[in-house]
Amino acid sequence: MARSEPKSLESLLPRVLARLAGESGKGHALAPVWEAVVGPHLARHTTPQALQGTTLVVAVTGAQWAQSLESEAASLCEQLNARLGPDTVKSLSFTFQVARR
Numbered sequence: 001m002a003r004s005e006p007k008s009l010e011s012l013l014p015r016v017l018a019r020l021a022g023e024s025g026k027g028h029a030l031a032p033v034w035e036a037v038v039g040p041h042l043a044r045h046t047t048p049q050a051l052q053g054t055t056l057v058v059a060v061t062g063a064q065w066a067q068s069l070e071s072e073a074a075s076l077c078e079q080l081n082a083r084l085g086p087d088t089v090k091s092l093s094f095t096f097q098v099a100r101r
Contacts, residue, residue: 030056030084037079042069047097054090056080059097066094 028048035043045065050057060066069076073092080089 030080033080033083034058036083037076038069049095051089052093054087055093056089056091057093057095059095061097063096066096069094 030048030051031043034046034048038046042065045061046069047059048056049059058069060069069092076092077089081087
């Protein structure tokens, strides 16, 4: 039996996190992947809350963040799926949270 090349933890972790988020419905497991996709500035104002089927629910600190992310939703889903696996996230949904300090 041929052995496949070993994979790095960095390449495997996002898919493991996606599986955990999908099984538990809790999107906060995707926080490291989310931050890698949106960057630290946006991540300070947004938090993945739940993975409901293929919809990632993201809590935002204000309407301007939701509007900004909504305009980039297709690109964000594509980037998330590149890390998490095909069709893991097909859409984003936004909810409001109290701003973090």
